Amino acid sequence: MQNFDFFRKMRYNIGMKHDIIIIGGGASGMLCALTLVQNGIEDVVLVERGERLGKKLSATGNGQGNITNQNLSVAHYFSDDIKKVERIIKGFDNHALLDFFKSLGGMFEADEKGRVYPTSRQASSLTDLLRFALERAGVRVQTGFTAVKISRQADGFSLTSQEGAALKGKTVVLATGGKAAKNFGTDGTGYLLAKSLGHTLTPLYPALVQLKTQTAHIKGLKGIRCEGLLRAYDGAKELTHARGDVIFTDYGVSGNAVFWASSYLTDAKNPSVSLEFLPDVSKDELLKLLSQKAKFCAEEQIFVGIVNNQLGRAILKRLHLENGKFSLEGAVKLLKSFTLPVTGTLGFDYAQVTKGGVPMSELNECLMSKKCKNLYLCGEIINVDGECGGYNLQWAFSSGVCVANAIIAERKGGRGHD
Template sequence: MQKYDVAIVGGGAAGLTCALTLARRRKDISVAVIDKNERLGKKLAATGNGQGNVSNLALSPENYHGGGAAAAFKTIGGDVRLPERLFNCLFEADGEGRIYPAGRQASALTDSLLFELSALGVTLLHPLSVTGIERGFALTLSDGRTLRARNVVLACGGSAQKQFGTDGSSYALAQSLGHKLMPLSPSLVQLRTDTAHIRSLKGIRVQSAVTASVGGRLLGSATGDVIFTDYGLSGNAIFKLSSVLAGVSGAVVTLSFLPGVEEEAVRRDVAAKAALGYPRSELLSGTLHNQLGRAIIKRAGPETCDIARTVKNFTLPVTGTLGFDSAQVTHGGVDCADIGDDMQSKLVRGLYLVGEYVDVDGDCGGYNLLWAFASGVRAANAICDQL
């Protein structure tokens, strides 16, 4: 079988943008992308509810988690507009700074990459899995063939949502070459909670400030949509918070409804309704969704101040998450201590590890794709400089 200058294992966001950067910079090198899916870039085409939230104008070190978080922020280097140079389309930001393709179609991102990669002569091998790797490099393929390469980029993604080809089994490739794996847990995921006080609220969506704590220690906070479900909580604020709950047990979330309203104002509102003779169950009528108001009143003590306090401090013990099958991203991954700034392995020369595969995960809002693109581009530039 032909020997390639670069073999990229995984044709997702990181692998495809790595291939694109290599092919744009160097017409004289041979590049192959191997992916187990029928369609390359399958997950990329499903991101952002099908709209593809590729980056975010508001970028800070706090947006990244895991052992490689600080290095990831450095690698991105504030270049939140990187997608504009990678994709052949226009982008726009929404009111919250989230950047999307102007056509709001994530599948167009995949199409743009595949069109240009084919035009540039990159070899696309799919559906094919890489089942083994030996130094040198020799890659064993699922059809029994061996592919040889001078450089290998492992861009295999994580463990989240196995229907996209990411079931976590490919960590074994890096491990077989001596790399360590940091513990994995699902992130950007719905939370399972005690449901005793929220059973009647299924499907209700509210704006809320949410904090997570364990043993009285604050782990994190977020503000946004919260959706009540039959298992617990979903919504943007919960997704954001789930990253700080990865691997934590015994945590509690506290919902503070009406985030822009002081507790004292709620107390006055409840007292005014009580003075007018409203039935107790309706004392939050018009202030909160009726069902939510009634659930809060049922839980609160007898005084109006108890009701106001419960509106601002509605606690629910966290019992778990919906797991990897529902998570958008994996917390944990290949230990970044063994990976250099150029994404090259410190253990095996010519081996590069990028994207969600390594111990970096980002917040909801375009940060994970931005990391996938930035790390793929960084590896490609390092390879071009060395070849």
């Protein structure tokens, strides 16, 4: 539980209307709240259903916190209004984000793929930097508050929690995330709140998620990890390709390259993935190498020292199944393109993000609702998702700051934003 002082105050303040209520203490909600208070907006209440803030943020990047990417560009995002995404990200880009976290006391480093992490390599330290700053800034936090009902009133909003508490606010920010990984508090209730205020939703899909594939050719490979090039197809059409790790499982494939590909496969009618195990060696080179090896070793030993032994056995088995016999050309073909039809995903519970959400077309340039005045949305609840590599946290933070800046401008009598 956080901020007992606030709880004490809250009891006395039931019925009092707050200036701004932010629903959802995740990445976007925390940064939105902090930016508001740091810029002189005093009466900000951040409500979070969990017992603590930033539970998901603390688990990101395999616990290491891949906060953004040096190669940030809108090309890494999906949305119904990519131009708006671009403006919002440019308004608070990767440099601004890192400068901000450095101002809170963090240090950062990037890997060879441009993925940026705190030097602590602890995602929880990102949450801590924000949490401590929120405390210092005096943001009022109420944990254990699951917003289940929101209604529009003449001069603001009335909010009811599952736990029986009530709050009133002039302005509300929906920062509840999507419906991916519900064990972190994101079960999609935010969508119901948005819908109750007049919003619609685009179709929702799990993204950055493990893929289920036909398993006949990967039996016995569970747990084997390889670095390679993964291509995603719809029928014969290549949708994307990515280099990275692929991990075989009993249901299909996992790993960063797979997460990447999953974002492109949601609409595919005839989805498949194809693994290239040795992307830096040409077909001709491979054929030459295997031909030389075939002179002194048996067929069963042909892949030893080239790929993982179990993988080699699986390739050999597939070669016999599909061609009826061993051939060097067939072996090279499978090393270059080990295709697996995709039969599904592990679903929202295992996904890192939700593809789809409240359409951008229902929000103005500052992410204020066009359906309901003084309602703002930020983060994953909006129809924006990014590729694997730090792009989703960047969006959460950029959009949180965008909303905060819009409210600050409006409160200070600056530009209007209808």
